[in-house]
Amino acid sequence: MKDYSILRSLDLFKGLFTKMDIDYPAMRKILQVKLTLDSRRVSTVMQNNTNQKDKDKDKNNFLKSLTIYFIMGLVMVALVLFGNNYFYQMTLVFGMFMFFMMTTLISDYSSVLLDLRDKEILLSKPINSRTLNMAKVLHIIIYTSMITMAMIGPSLIVGGIENGILFFLIYLIEIILLNLFLIVLTGLMYLLILRFFDGEKLRDIINYVQIILTITISVGYQLIGRVFDIVDLESIVLIDKWWSFILPPIWFAAPFEFFINNNQSTSVIIYSLMAVIVPIASIMVYIKTMPIFESNLQKLSGVGGKAKNNEKLSNKVGNIICRTKEERTFYRFTTNMIRNEREFKLRVYPSLGFSIAFPLIMLFNSARGSTLAQVINTKAYFNIYFAAFFLPGVLQFIGNSGNYKGAWIYEVMPIKNYEPIFKGAIKSVFINLFAPIILVVSIIFLIIFKFTIIDQLIVVYFNLILGTFIVFKLFKKDLPFSRAFETIEKRNGFLEILLSTAGIGLLILLHYFSMRIKYGLYIYLVLQLILIGISLKYLFKVQPEA
Amino acid sequence: MTMESIISIKGLRKSYGTKEVLKGINIEVNRGEVIGYIGANGAGKSTTVKIMLGLVTDFEGEINILGQDIRSGDISYKSKIGYVPETAEIYENLTAKEYLTFIGELYGMDYTQVDEKAMKLMDLFGIGDVYNSRISSFSKGMKQKTLIISALINDPDILFLDEPLTGIDANSVMVFKEVLERLAKEGKTIFYSSHIMEVVEKLSSRIILLNDGQIVADGNIDELKNTSMASSLENIFNQLTGFNDHEDIAEKIVAVIKGVE
Numbered sequence A: 001m002k003d004y005s006i007l008r009s010l011d012l013f014k015g016l017f018t019k020m021d022i023d024y025p026a027m028r029k030i031l032q033v034k035l036t037l038d039s040r041r042v043s044t045v046m047q048n049n050t051n052q053k054d055k056d057k058d059k060n061n062f063l064k065s066l067t068i069y070f071i072m073g074l075v076m077v078a079l080v081l082f083g084n085n086y087f088y089q090m091t092l093v094f095g096m097f098m099f100f101m102m103t104t105l106i107s108d109y110s111s112v113l114l115d116l117r118d119k120e121i122l123l124s125k126p127i128n129s130r131t132l133n134m135a136k137v138l139h140i141i142i143y144t145s146m147i148t149m150a151m152i153g154p155s156l157i158v159g160g161i162e163n164g165i166l167f168f169l170i171y172l173i174e175i176i177l178l179n180l181f182l183i184v185l186t187g188l189m190y191l192l193i194l195r196f197f198d199g200e201k202l203r204d205i206i207n208y209v210q211i212i213l214t215i216t217i218s219v220g221y222q223l224i225g226r227v228f229d230i231v232d233l234e235s236i237v238l239i240d241k242w243w244s245f246i247l248p249p250i251w252f253a254a255p256f257e258f259f260i261n262n263n264q265s266t267s268v269i270i271y272s273l274m275a276v277i278v279p280i281a282s283i284m285v286y287i288k289t290m291p292i293f294e295s296n297l298q299k300l301s302g303v304g305g306k307a308k309n310n311e312k313l314s315n316k317v318g319n320i321i322c323r324t325k326e327e328r329t330f331y332r333f334t335t336n337m338i339r340n341e342r343e344f345k346l347r348v349y350p351s352l353g354f355s356i357a358f359p360l361i362m363l364f365n366s367a368r369g370s371t372l373a374q375v376i377n378t379k380a381y382f383n384i385y386f387a388a389f390f391l392p393g394v395l396q397f398i399g400n401s402g403n404y405k406g407a408w409i410y411e412v413m414p415i416k417n418y419e420p421i422f423k424g425a426i427k428s429v430f431i432n433l434f435a436p437i438i439l440v441v442s443i444i445f446l447i448i449f450k451f452t453i454i455d456q457l458i459v460v461y462f463n464l465i466l467g468t469f470i471v472f473k474l475f476k477k478d479l480p481f482s483r484a485f486e487t488i489e490k491r492n493g494f495l496e497i498l499l500s501t502a503g504i505g506l507l508i509l510l511h512y513f514s515m516r517i518k519y520g521l522y523i524y525l526v527l528q529l530i531l532i533g534i535s536l537k538y539l540f541k542v543q544p545e546a
Numbered sequence B: 001m002t003m004e005s006i007i008s009i010k011g012l013r014k015s016y017g018t019k020e021v022l023k024g025i026n027i028e029v030n031r032g033e034v035i036g037y038i039g040a041n042g043a044g045k046s047t048t049v050k051i052m053l054g055l056v057t058d059f060e061g062e063i064n065i066l067g068q069d070i071r072s073g074d075i076s077y078k079s080k081i082g083y084v085p086e087t088a089e090i091y092e093n094l095t096a097k098e099y100l101t102f103i104g105e106l107y108g109m110d111y112t113q114v115d116e117k118a119m120k121l122m123d124l125f126g127i128g129d130v131y132n133s134r135i136s137s138f139s140k141g142m143k144q145k146t147l148i149i150s151a152l153i154n155d156p157d158i159l160f161l162d163e164p165l166t167g168i169d170a171n172s173v174m175v176f177k178e179v180l181e182r183l184a185k186e187g188k189t190i191f192y193s194s195h196i197m198e199v200v201e202k203l204s205s206r207i208i209l210l211n212d213g214q215i216v217a218d219g220n221i222d223e224l225k226n227t228s229m230a231s232s233l234e235n236i237f238n239q240l241t242g243f244n245d246h247e248d249i250a251e252k253i254v255a256v257i258k259g260v261e
Helices: A005-019 A024-039 A044-049 A061-081 A086-114 A117-122 A129-163 A165-196 A199-230 A242-246 A248-259 A266-300 A313-321 A325-340 A342-367 A372-376 A380-399 A404-412 A419-448 A454-474 A485-491 A494-514 A520-538 B045-052 B076-080 B096-106 B111-124 B140-152 B170-185 B197-203 B221-228 B233-240 B246-258
Strands: B005-016 B019-030 B034-039 B060-065 B081-084 B158-162 B189-193 B206-211 B214-219
Touching: A005 A024, A005 A129, A024 A061, A024 A129, A024 B096, A061 A086, A061 A129, A086 A129, A086 A165, A086 A199, A086 A248, A117 A129, A129 A165, A165 A199, A165 A248, A165 A266, A199 A342, A242 A266, A248 A266, A313 A325, A313 A419, A325 A342, A325 A419, A342 A380, A342 A419, A372 A419, A380 A419, A380 A454, A380 A485, A380 A494, A419 A454, A454 A494, A454 A520, A494 A520, B005 B045, B005 B189, B019 B045, B019 B189, B019 B214, B034 B045, B034 B170, B034 B197, B034 B233, B045 B060, B045 B158, B045 B189, B076 B081, B081 B140, B096 B111, B096 B140, B111 B140, B140 B158, B140 B170, B170 B189, B170 B197, B197 B233, B206 B233, B214 B221, B214 B233, B221 B233
Parallel strands: B034 B189, B034 B206, B081 B158, B158 B189
Antiparallel strands: B005 B019, B005 B060, B206 B214
16 A cells, blocks of 8 residues: 555654544544555546446556646636636636535545445444544545645636735635535535435435536537626626525635625625534534434445335336337346446446537537527527437447446246347337437427427437437447446447447438438338337347347 | 453433334443453444444443543543454455554554554464455455454454454364354453354353344353253353244245245
């Protein structure tokens, strides 16, 4: 194990810890182990960039993820330098920081707060709980300070040079207060969730926060440049709105207004006070409630309450669209896995999120400057293909699972024919993952286009089906949930991706050009139906590939 | 031989919410005893062990371990204890070497000393070649062996073993049983929880049977057999936990399997 430099600097305070009746060598050991474990874990922001090769090396994944926070930090530099409307600018900076810090704490550091192993492994050794708790607190502080430095460091330094030493000091003190507040807030949130729900529910909530974080980072990359076009900085007034009182970023922005711009209105003073008082008060509440937290933590290891067994709409649909019993079996199996596996959701749901977001973003982008009546007469509804274009790729995830080892059942079961497996799985993907997305996007488009494009949307949907078939045909055929997620990059090469992209592109072009001919769209529709029918008959009579 | 009390439990009660899990437990354990601590699922075995280890702190009653009140705030008694938890909790992203040296150091041992000892033990348990590999790549049995080594590394006076043989192959089980017997002869005290009655019967010098939070039997195997007129520990267990409809249930299960009403 590495001896981290942060630990060596901690050694300077050894005497202080010993005075607090803390077993310093033991605490140092625990921290060293925790930091080593961190460096071997993949954080949510890096989720999509790691592959199997790196897994065994003792590379610091955490340090790599810091670069992403650093890039966000550069955006904050722009915000800080933008003008002298500190109140608004700093609200944005703090808002951004709060969002990322909070979601990161929940998605990646929930394990620190919620680790039950610590108790079992460490407290059975001669270590007092004060030492363990101090190790945990320091661990979170080390972690948050590193992220904070990456994210805030650039704007702190540049802002300090440009806006003066007073700016630097306020910023520095506030960011420390804000961090403490966020750590405590996260803890209290867990406390609240665990008070009313069981551990499973909490894990679900953490899972969804991870998904939101992934979507935000990816969509953020696309949008960040445009933020400044969309928002008119000078015209926004945040002060004296009632809802400003419940938005922490505004409190933390207020001291800049007070000290630097000499704005001493009542609301600025109240906000400034809240920026100081609320964090301190929340820390006190947290210390008081800590024992309750510890006892509720036991719920995590417990078995959740009896889950309801409700027949969902999707199963009814499955019974209609699946012809044979075997197909229905694998439809249900795939549906259940899609719904329940958190790692699967974490990998797939972000793509689904983009598929809702991008068509809308692109539509509004292309429609800017024209009236709604003008838009209706254009072919701007083709933007919906930003959903239909990306969705087929999701299919490749269906062969993967965090629990891929469970796939031994395929070998043990008397399966002669693989067709119903592939068919059932692909139908389940359609009904459970694609249909809701397409439905949401379609409804929004229908409203915008005043229900003039129903026939177009049907063609789009059929194209999506055909696109997915193309992906199935070209990509390696894996049995559902039979491989580790890490193998996904190796399974399909550049050629397959290129060809499938070209294939889907061709489908979109066919749609586009079919409208040039009279009744062309309907001819194409019939053609689609024939192609789908043929595919269903022959495409799935295949064996899984090694 | 003088009887030296190693563990003394008096009037131990523990509730989770409104549910009372332990309803007044009294146990005196002497040096060198191997206690087979048995009971049905949910009888309160693990809770007792967790209380003794200080993992659960809110309980009623008095517990002295190695002459020390465990609630006095002095936790030095824990350095004389080895523990294999049932849940097999372990930091899997560490290598065996990193994990074992870490645990040893927490017990206050010197790094090079633990390292050497851990490596020798891994070798003897037949998993020396994976000493530098991550535990996450281990099989169930290898993980369990690592846990056992981590419980023995500090040469403890008391061993708490909760289902320690899970996933371990028959040859290694033989080695481990022999080790336990020898350790008991050396004067170590062993608290052994398991559902495998044959192993408990063979290993234990004394058996304590817990049912619904109370001790329903306490003695060596011959005493228990005499008083209950049963031929094996399994039968005693069934008798004292009031479970005698296993034939009936088995019959129904077979009927369901065959699909007859």
